[in-house]
Amino acid sequence: MADFQFDIVAFDLDGTLLETHRDLGTAVNHALTLGGFLAVPIESATDLIGGGAKIMLRRAIDDQGGCEDGRFRELYKAMLAYYGKHFADHTQPFPGAVDMLDTLRGRGVxxxxxxxxxxxFARGVLKALDMHDRFDCVIGGDTLGKGRAKPAPDPIWEARERCGGGRIAFVGDSSYDVRAGRAAGVPTIAVTFGYHDLHPHEMGADAVIDSLPELIPALESL
Ligand SMILES: O=C(O)COP(=O)(O)O
Ligand SMILES: [Mg+2]
Structure with a gap:
């Protein structure tokens, strides 16, 4: 629709479009138990998510006293191998995600x-949930190389370019997202239902929403 002010909307995945913490938490627990550490309660995995898989496992292991680098590398590899086979066991879109994406697409966004x-993994999960066709591009934490993942602005700029350019807004759940959005200089919306490390109202987002059906009205009012 001509009155919609954004050409592109970019989304964070874990904790924003998808509820992924059970599969991520199970993969962390696989590595923790392999390393002789205690498994964490699955629901508390939400505290570990945001900075990517390595930071997630590092946090979980450091909480239990840490381990030496070589051992960490082995456990990290084991966690990724496990997650690669189980990333869609208990993962699902948050309520309203698919309808909201389809509405945006219907407006030509x-x-x-x-x-x-x-x-x-991002592509694999989206495919398993049959959501992949809705996206014009998928940028992962490893797509642009070291130091160029969120909170750096680069992946947002890259998404804008790969989507053909234009006005872009970014939607995410953690401070990594809001920092990336701010650094990229694009309107940024935080969600309250995800895996935030800071209080969503204190991250500095342009708007905060409590559910995905609120997104389009929030974008319209920016
Ligand atoms: O897997 C993570 O830790 C973060 O992923 P996200 O950027 O989609 O939230
Ligand atoms: Mg997230």
């Missing part, structure tokens, strides 16, 4: 994913 997940 191009859609992007900008996640700190590995691109391969």
């Amino acid at each position: 191009r859609l992007a994913v900008v996640t700190n997940k590995f691109e391969e």
Whole structure:
């Protein structure tokens, strides 16, 4: 629709479009138990998510006293191998996600994913949930190389370019997202239902929403 002020909307994945913490938490627990550490309660995995898989496992292991680098690398590899086989066991879109994406697409808006997940996993999960066709591009934490994942602005700029350019807004759940959006200089919306590390109202987002059906009205009022 001509009155919609954005050409592109880019989304964070974990904790924004998808409820992924059960599969991520199970993969962390796989590595923790392999390393002789205690498994964490699955619901508390939400506290570990945001910076990508390595930071997630690092936090979980450091909470239990840490381990030496070589051992960490082995456990990290084991966690990724496990997650690669189980990323869609208990993962699902948040309520209203698919309808909201379809409404935006119906208005001619191009859609992007900008996640700190590995691109391969992001694509795999979206495919398993039959959501992949809705996105014009998927940028993962490893897509642009070291130091260029969120909170750096680069993946948002890259998404804008790959989607053909234009006015873009970014939607995310953690401070990594809001910092990336701010650094990129694009309107940024925070969601309250995801895996936030800071209080969503204190991240500095342009708007905060409590559910995905609120997104389009929030974008319209920016
Ligand atoms: O997997 C993570 O830790 C973060 O992924 P996200 O950027 O999609 O939230
Ligand atoms: Mg997230």
